[in-house]
Amino acid sequence: MVDDSQAKTSAHAVLAAVLQVRGGQLQALLWQRAREPFAGSWALPGGALAADETLEESMRRLLAEKVDVREVSHLEQLETRSDPQRNPKRRELATAYLGLVPSGLDPKVPEDTRWHPIDELPELAYDHEEILLSARERLRAKLSYTNLGFALAPPSFTLAELRDLYAAALGHPVSATNLQRVLLRRRLLEDTGERRRYGSGGGRPATIYRFHSCRLEITDQFAVLRPPTMIP
Amino acid sequence: MVDDSQAKTSAHAVLAAVLQVRGGQLQALLWQRAREPFAGSWALPGGALAADETLEESMRRLLAEKVDVREVSHLEQLETRSDPQRNPKRRELATAYLGLVPSGLDPKVPEDTRWHPIDELPELAYDHEEILLSARERLRAKLSYTNLGFALAPPSFTLAELRDLYAAALGHPVSATNLQRVLLRRRLLEDTGERRRYGSGGGRPATIYRFHSCRLEITDQFAVLRPPTMIP
DNA sequence: CCAAAAGTGTTATGCTTACACCCATGT
DNA sequence: ACATGGGTGTAAGCATAACACTTTTGG
Numbered sequence: 001m002v003d004d005s006q007a008k009t010s011a012h013a014v015l016a017a018v019l020q021v022r023g024g025q026l027q028a029l030l031w032q033r034a035r036e037p038f039a040g041s042w043a044l045p046g047g048a049l050a051a052d053e054t055l056e057e058s059m060r061r062l063l064a065e066k067v068d069v070r071e072v073s074h075l076e077q078l079e080t081r082s083d084p085q086r087n088p089k090r091r092e093l094a095t096a097y098l099g100l101v102p103s104g105l106d107p108k109v110p111e112d113t114r115w116h117p118i119d120e121l122p123e124l125a126y127d128h129e130e131i132l133l134s135a136r137e138r139l140r141a142k143l144s145y146t147n148l149g150f151a152l153a154p155p156s157f158t159l160a161e162l163r164d165l166y167a168a169a170l171g172h173p174v175s176a177t178n179l180q181r182v183l184l185r186r187r188l189l190e191d192t193g194e195r196r197r198y199g200s201g202g203g204r205p206a207t208i209y210r211f212h213s214c215r216l217e218i219t220d221q222f223a224v225l226r227p228p229t230m231i232p
Numbered sequence: 233m234v235d236d237s238q239a240k241t242s243a244h245a246v247l248a249a250v251l252q253v254r255g256g257q258l259q260a261l262l263w264q265r266a267r268e269p270f271a272g273s274w275a276l277p278g279g280a281l282a283a284d285e286t287l288e289e290s291m292r293r294l295l296a297e298k299v300d301v302r303e304v305s306h307l308e309q310l311e312t313r314s315d316p317q318r319n320p321k322r323r324e325l326a327t328a329y330l331g332l333v334p335s336g337l338d339p340k341v342p343e344d345t346r347w348h349p350i351d352e353l354p355e356l357a358y359d360h361e362e363i364l365l366s367a368r369e370r371l372r373a374k375l376s377y378t379n380l381g382f383a384l385a386p387p388s389f390t391l392a393e394l395r396d397l398y399a400a401a402l403g404h405p406v407s408a409t410n411l412q413r414v415l416l417r418r419r420l421l422e423d424t425g426e427r428r429r430y431g432s433g434g435g436r437p438a439t440i441y442r443f444h445s446c447r448l449e450i451t452d453q454f455a456v457l458r459p460p461t462m463i464p
Numbered sequence: 465c466c467a468a469a470a471g472t473g474t475t476a477t478g479c480t481t482a483c484a485c486c487c488a489t490g491t
Numbered sequence: 492a493c494a495t496g497g498g499t500g501t502a503a504g505c506a507t508a509a510c511a512c513t514t515t516t517g518g
Contacts, residue, residue, distance in 0.1 A: 407508075407509080409508090409509090409510090410507070410509080413506090413507080413508095414506085417506080417507095429516075434516050434518070435515080435517075436515035436516050437515075437516070
């Protein structure tokens with residue numbers, strides 16, 4: 001039971017699926033392993049949990065070696081992987097996180113580290129491909145029912161830009177018209193009052209928006225089976 | 233200087249928030265601690281992860297000491313807790329699971345173990361109250377957009393019975409009329425062809441239904457920002 | 465015939481998509 | 492003027508909530 005004075009111990013790693021929309025594609029931050037096991041394969045950033053850290057503190061510390069942590073706009077725990085075979089060298093649990101970096105930033109990364117479009121992944125080490133794909137699922141779901149878009153977008157943006165971010169993350173075309181209506185109705189977006197002209201060629205200047213809040217909020221409480229309305 | 237490539241190790245526990253609707257209330261399975269720390273407080277069932285198990289295998293093994301595991305209709309990972317202070321005696325990570333037991337069963341449980349209505353919890357040990365409440369949130373959300381009801385319901389049931397289960401789990405009144413429409417539209421329920429009469433007194437015999445599937449399925453793909461319909 | 469419980473019909477509402485149309489700007 | 496992209500108006504579709512009404516049983 002819990003009080004077994006004999007504490008079982010095991011190595012514990014943290015891993016991050018760090019995602020960013022770059023060049024119109026959803027991309028993941030990966031580093032290439034030089035040593036066995038999985039030499040040559042690509043891996044998620046991460047490392048070992050230290051003695052007096054929480055998992056999230058550990059994740060932020062380790063991520064700092066790859067990207068400027070201040071540039072990570074959102075970090076949330078995904079799942080803890082525990083297959084005894086997942087690491088061929090030793091028993092190791094790994095807790096995976098989803099990290100997001102706003103579009104437009106280009107953090108300096110180490111030599112062995114690169115962004116990879118999530119649709120054309122190289123050979124990945126361990127169970128990292130599964131983790132990456134489940135991170136993408138989580139992102140897609142939360143884009144629909146929370147304000148998580150703030151974590152993909154720069155501080156301010158036009159609707160066309162935001163539409164491209166959503167389309168890249170969701171993997172399907174998104175209509176700027178309808179995106180605007182949904183996000184305004186939910187009061188996720190604010191008009192900054194500014195306007196921006198597109199590069200060359202004509203066109204009406206676009207309204208520049210920002211997200212009203214940059215903390216995760218559930219904005220579309222699951223519609224179904226909601227409590228009865230109390231207004232008589 | 234310590235070689236950092238050596239794996240950090242820490243004790244790892246698994247914990248289950250086991251929920252069941254009994255007597256019209258959502259209840260949680262808890263056992264009362266006899267020893268320090270938290271002697272007298274109530275705790276979630278769980279224990280230490282063994283060397284060659286996955287977390288889920290470990291969870292099922294430890295749960296078997298409390299309830300017949302065959303009676304657990306659903307088990308899913310929630311979250312891994314890692315606050316270094318969460319266990320005052322030693323550093324310990326804990327991975328929490330949500331377990332569900334169908335209504336109507338009454339598994340034999342040990343002396344120190346009892347069901348508690350989740351609305352009137354006793355003093356709980358460690359961070360177990362937080363875990364329990366987040367388990368309830370997860371259950372409530374998934375009842376709305378998946379077929380998870382199968383895990384709360386007996387093999388067959390009338391709509392009035394199912395309505396009571398949903399109401400207990402969701403914590404608000406549910407209309408049998410509308411529940412029927414939603415679940416039939418989504419093809420979650422099947423008519424068994426049988427009918428059942430209520431105890432004494434009149435009343436039309438109710439149709440007996442069963443869930444079409446007893447594996448978790450997402451039935452209400454988040455409505456918003458879905459891909460454009462391809463039908464011209 | 466009446467009470468009780470189950471189930472169906474109907475309407476209203478709200479959110480979303482689709483698409484046509486109008487607006488503002490550069491060349 | 493006209494091309495280009497931004498934004499609004501509007502209608503249609505669909506799922507759900509609310510509630511009245513019908514059906515089926517027992518007494």
